[in-house]
Amino acid sequence: GxxxxxxxxxxxxxxxxxxxxxxxxxxxxxxxxxxxxxxxxxxxMNEEVQIEEINTQLNPENPQIADIIPDIYDILEEDSYTNDIEIGDINHINKAIELLKLEFFNSASLEIEAGSSEIEENPARTLEIATLFLKSNDYSNSINIIGKNLKQLKSGLNEPYTDYLYYLYYPYGYKEIVQKYSSQYKLDDPLFTLAVIRQESNFVPDAVSYAGAQGLMQIMPSTGEGIAKQIGISNYNVNILLDPEINIRMGTFYLRQQLDNFGQNKFYCLGAYNGGPGRMSDWVSKRGNMDTDEFIESISYEQSREYVKKVMGNYYFYQMLYD
Incomplete structure (x- = not known):
């Protein structure tokens, strides 16, 4: 390449x-x-470098965002839907809006899903639906609907919408919990935790992998049992791993451990998080003197090699959006 x-x-x-x-x-x-x-x-190399910056005013938490892209945020106002959507969809979306106002997020999310099928071809409508998912705390569906339509959205939308869609695609999910435990376990940046969650589970709190890893940060049951003892959780059972707060607490603790094991090196930490600390120690002892990019490419376990690159890509992007 x-x-x-x-x-x-x-x-x-x-x-x-x-x-x-x-x-x-x-x-x-x-x-x-x-x-x-x-x-x-x-x-x-002291070369001038220009990565196109994202407009941080489009962070959905910015109180002024409804003034910047009112047509998207009008979706939360009554009667904002016009006749260019099937009437069945209007009913679902209107119901979702009412449920959102009452903070019934799960029910709202189900209504949005039921109402979104007809309108994904329309870029502005897609942003509206993804915004509703985001406001329902259904981060994975926000990511999925943007991801599925990313090419059409990037070519079919102008600024500021092209920047706004990245906030829907890289949401700051579970913000309070992520910040709480990233701080408690002295991770220098909660966005690092966020990058791991996005890659591990796509923000699906009850995700279970084919290997049995559980929850937002995909904790293996045996790893969870060990962590539970270390952080003082008694009566451990595997079901608690599907609780977002417990899962993020355990995941951030485990990230902290791996950072300590590998000299605060985020790349090594991620390789250990995915491939296991034993394997990572082996790779570092054999090839730890290589430069970072070459070392990553030398990781013999393909899943871990790709994982490190994907999470660090997520991390850099999250920094661009939220730092």
Whole structure:
């Protein structure tokens, strides 16, 4: 890929070609791990670097957001729906809006799901539906509806909507719990925890993997049992892992442990979180003297290799949105 071509040019002393290739990666505007790694390389080379910034005024928590994109936020006002939607959908969406006002989030989410099927082809409507999901605390459906339609949305919308959709795609879910335990276990950035949750479970609180990992941060039952003893949770049973607060508490504790085990290195921490600390220790002892990008590519366990890149890509993106 382009990134490795750039690294090779840099090693061979052809900094001009390397810088050109790194900038080309950034211009592709994919916001992947390699976009942000390219930016770091350019900064090290003292090259000017420009990643298109996201308008942070479009954070859904900004009190002024309804003034910036009123047509999207009008959805929460009565009678905002017009005749270009099937009447059945209007009923579902109107019901959802009323349920949201009463803070019946789960019921609202079911109504939105029932009402969203006809209108995903329409970019503005898709943003409205995703916004409703977000307001129902149904972060996974917000991510899914944007992800499924990302290409059409990026080509079919203008600013500021193109920036706003990233807040729906990278939501700050479970904010109070994430901040509480990231702080309690001295993680330097709650956005790191958030990046892990997005990759692990897509914010589905009762997610269970084929291997049996549970909940938002996908804790294995045996790992959960060990953590429960260390943090003083008595009467442990596997069902508590589906409780968002307990799961995030355990997950942040485990992240803290792995950071301590691996010299506060976030890349190593993530490899250990996914592949296990034993495997990670083995990889570090054999190849820990490599540069970070080469080390990640050398991880012999493909799932862990991709996981580290995806979570760090999430993390850099979350920083761009919420820092």
């Amino acid at each position: 382009l990134f490795w071509q750039a690294k090779c040019c840099q090693k061979l002393g052809d900094n001009n070609k390397a810088a050109y290739l790194y900038k080309k990666i950034i211009d592709l505007n994919s916001y992947s791990y390699y976009t942000f790694a390219s930016r770091e390389m350019l900064e090290e």
